[in-house]
Amino acid sequence: MAEIKIRMPPAAGPLSAEDILTTEAGTKGSQDLKQTGQLPVVITQEVERGRYSTFVTSLRPRTSLIQKLVAEIISTFILVFTGCGAVMVNEISNGKVTSVGVSLAFGLVVTIMIYAVGHISGAHMNPAVTLAFAVARHFPWTQVPLYAAAQCIGSITASFMLRWILHPAAYEGATLPTGSDVQSFLLEIVITFILMFVIAAVSTDTRACGELAGIAVGSAVALNALMAGSISGASMNPARSLGPATASGNYHSLWVYMAGPTIGALMGMLTYNCIRLPNQAMQCACNKPAKSFRR
Incomplete structure (x- = not known):
């Protein structure tokens, strides 16, 4: 032999x-x-x-925490600047953008940012999403406050820039309920649940089509905005609501957009984890570094 x-x-x-x-x-x-x-x-x-x-x-690149935080600031800035900017321009132009156009603007910018910085920071752009990832052990708890701070900084910076550029319609970027606070609160829980359920499926389950994650999440944002935008504003994001509220000085019903998306995101993540098909590789997921949209 x-x-x-x-x-x-x-x-x-x-x-x-x-x-x-x-x-x-x-x-x-x-x-x-x-x-x-x-x-x-x-x-x-x-x-x-x-x-x-x-x-x-x-020579292989290694993403540092500073790079991740900068990516979150930039991506959240672009999200608020384009999304809330579309709302303001719609007001200035007497409805030329339309509510459908505003919904598509939010959906498109989320899709673009996931593909642009998802491989760097995970493209959370949302403190509720970051918290849900941490609860499900897909993200380190030590980075949650830093991510949330970066997202709020990006949102507030974009809101003040919009106020400086489009001052007459600065208040239009704020998310305010048209009905009762309870109605908007329940809507925010449900639509954020839908959004987080989709995010959990395409970003944490390796058997899902990860290449289409940006399209799936962006479509969920646009769909929720089309359905609930005229009632609650379809925030689904505490940072997205905090920035315009700070820039306009209007904190009316802000608690709706702080608590509602947070509860909905946690419910969406935990629900998907309950129905996830068994996978031996997932047993050691808690020992692996957080990836979210990063594959």
Whole structure:
């Protein structure tokens, strides 16, 4: 019985010239042994990484916490600036954007930001979403306050910029209930539940189509805004409501948009975890770093 030694590096990386020659020799030896009818004995042997492999590994990007927080500030800024800006422009232009256009603006910006910074920070843009990820052990608790602060900073900055640019309609960006506070509170819980249920499915379950996560989440935002926008404002996001409220100085019914989305997000995440199909790989999910939209 013949013996073949195959030299294998301890981790994935570019093969050196020595490794390539060794692999080719092993392949040739296997072909020769097939003709003689003998079965080879394969012995794996670890070798030290070459200088080139070590150099390439050192160049691999590693996302720091500062980069994640900056990504959350920028993405939340763009979300509030374009979404709430669409509401203000609709008021200034006497309804030319329309409520459908406002809903699509929010859905499109969420989709774009997920694809733009999802691989950096997870593109939460929402303190309620960050909290729900942490409760489900998909995000470290130590980073929750930092993420929430970054999201609020991005929202408040965008709101004050909109106030400076579109001052006559600055108050229009705030989310205010048209009916009773209880009605809007219940609506915010339900629509945020729907949103978080979709987020949990496409971002935490590896069997879902992760490449379409941005489209799915953005569509859920647009759908909820179409349904509930004219009644509660369809915030689904405490940071999105806090920024315009701070810039306009109108804190009326702000508790609705702080508590409602938070409760709905927690319910959506926990509900999906209850119906998730069993998967052995998920048993050690609590020991893995948080990824959310990052695959």
